[in-house]
Amino acid sequence: MPTFKVSLLDYGAGNVRSVRNAIMACGYEIEDITDPSQIADARAIIFPGVGSFGSAMKVLKRRGYDAPLKEYLSRGDKPFLGICLGMQTLFESSDENESGEAIPGLGVIPGKVIKFDETKMVVPHIGWNGRIRHQESPALKYVSNEEDAYFVHSFYAPITDENKDWVLTRTTYSGQSFISSVQKGKIIATQFHPEKSGNTGLNLLKGFLEAVENDNLDTAVKVDVDMNAETQLTKRIVVALDVRTNDNGDLVVTKGDQYDVRENEKEGVTSGRGGVRNLGKPVSLAGRYYEEGADEIAFLNITSFRQGVVDDMPMLQVLEEASKSIFVPLTVGGGIREYTDPESGETWSALEVAARYFRAGADKVSLGSDAVYAAEKFIASYREKTMETSIEEISLVYGVQAVVVSIDPKRVYVANKVSVDEKHVVVDLDEDNAGPNGERYCWYQCTVKGGREARDICAVTVARASQDLGAGEIMLNCIDMDGQGNGFDLPLMRAVSAAVTIPVIASSGAGNEAHFVEVFSKTNVQAALAAGMFHRKEVEIQACKSAMRDNSIPARR
Structure with missing residues (x-):
């Protein structure tokens, strides 16, 4: 039986019900974060970001979540799983803003989130795509390399020298490589949606939650990577x-x-x-x-x-x-x-x-x-x-x-x-x-x-x-x-x-x-x-x- 409740940061945008149901399908109970003071004492936080980056950051600041989140993440010893926009907000900034100007993120991961080039590919990137592993993680214990996951996004985080140590997996779309998940210590985040990726996604959530339970989430190790390998978006x-x-x-x-x-x-x-x-x-x-x-x-x-x-x-x-x-x-x-x-x-x-x-x-x-x-x-x-x-x-x-x-x-x-x-x-x-x-x-x-x-x-x-x-x-x-x-x-x-x-x-x-x-x-x-x-x-x-x-x-x- 699970020994802890998952703290869910639901800031009020998009479909969070599916994330709730996926967590419960893995056998865990949920405690909603409704006040910034709850963040520091959380055993494990899942942040399912849905919507636009600019709108999300405004809500986080207005509700007073941004500073406690930065503090929680900076400690490095507290489990965290960000999903889609929940991953992108970890970066220093993003171009996804109604004004067209870069807006600051939480600043945990070096780099800027930028938009796919519509002149070269169909945008948004919507559908099922693969992932190439850069690390072996307990969170991926039950996930096969051959399984596709569901993506839906117009903006992406490129791999740079400054953030390459964070890369858990990468994905390619129309020749463009991007970060599809990150991990450092007990912080994990995915660009894809586990709650929308069928059994593949449920298995990732299961691996993450079990690793929190067993206190071995931070045992990920680097693997040899073929940087020329590519994934393919399915029809x-x-x-x-x-x-x-x-x-x-x-x-x-x-x-x-x-x-x-x-x-x-x-x-x-x-x-x-x-x-x-x-x-x-x-x-x-x-x-x-x-x-x-x-x-x-x-x-x-x-x-x-x-x-x-x-x-x-x-x-x-x-x-x-x-x-x-x-x-x-x-x-x-x-x-x-x-x-x-x-x-x-x-x-x-x-x-x-x-x-x-x-x-x-x-x-x-x-x-x-x-x-x-x-x-x-x-x-x-x-x-x-x-x-x-x-x-x-x-x-x-x-x-x-x-x-x-x-x-x-x-x-x-x-x-x-x-x-x-x-x-x-x-x-x-x-x-x-x-x-x-x-x-x-x-x-x-x-x-x-x-x-x-x-x-x-x-x-x-x-x-x-x-x-x-x-x-x-x-x-x-x-x-x-x-x-x-x-x-x-x-x-x-x-x-x-x-x-x-x-x-x-x-x-x-x-x-x-x-x-x-x-x-x-x-x-x-x-x-x-x-x-x-x-x-x-x-x-x-x-x-x-x-x-x-x-x-x-x-x-x-």
Whole structure:
């Protein structure tokens, strides 16, 4: 039985619930640090930093945590585990600040945290990547060198002569080497997220906590390192769960064709519209996908706020329950926007709505219609930022990696490019993708309100504007392909991924494992999403990953 409680430094930003659940899954109890005076007497501190560096340091200083933390860390004999931003704050400074100027960190580790070069790679670095060990540590006792861990960050700490003795592991991304974990004495920190790295991450937490228990955490030793070795970011398979209430008021996972989620004649309905398709309960189905190897899971709330944000308890409960046993990233989407309760008149900002989901267990929020409206205003104002859009508000506090923009366009076929308003990006189509009358061009018109309303703006424009406003990822759907099982819309994926420097998730149309190979081989998307084919057990996740590996596409094992 554990002989101590883990002191958790939760400063109020991002998804800390998953860290709590991971610690408890390792058999340890938690004591929250709610006052700076608790820091000095803590047996072992875990600091799960989520959000932007500048915002985090402001909160630490405002709450009086910074000075006691520096004192705790300077002693060298007190166990500490920092996660992601919790690692970056240990450095002297970071460029991640709204002013663009370097902001001081805790100053424990020499060096400055800087941004990946968007001109050379897709940023943020999101997904599963490996690590090359520079030390053998008790914390890594149960972790294999071959296992990938989950990363999500735009800024990194480079290895320098001054900090090389701190390096526990390093990772490479698009040729850029960076520190992926550090250790000196009893201070350990990781750039990756153990609480989102499946069994690999749980085993790291187990090793760390056991080493604290056995008082041998500071016995790490240097190993011979091949400085030419590199790691590889894998391509992600994301499973989406469309969640809504059925006619009986139960929350179910459903799926439809072009957003129609009710049973039809093919399913035995002889008159009128059938009931909402019920493909399972959200938490149990998500748990199944976690066990089967999904790299990420997205809950898409297609009922969203029918009674108002403060009453959206079922979806919050889904996240709370899912995060207890699912240790991969969770995204939630649907209705995340500014909301005014029609009865009380109380208004909730998009940031406040998102905060509720982060605290319930979400790692990312997906914005749909609200992002299209924000893009329209941004373009109309000659690309002037107001810091009032949902994208800007959320990314400023939680970081760009926490904001996904879901774009739902449909094809508008045209006979030639000159007939289209020049503000729209026209895409060339090959013979296999030609329109019903043989059209070899189209533009992708964005829709809102679940595909029910078309807007006079194209998908490429919305994607570019979303990136400029602070989105960290694009989830790219195509209404024409949704539910058809004929493959992803490759021309759309190429057009958008070529126009932005943030990751793109391909969505809509997957029907078999070959479609994943195709989209990863023929476009620059970093992830691909499917729903119905997995729900109906027509294709297994591992079959998709095997097909990817057979075609030299990196996939997490």
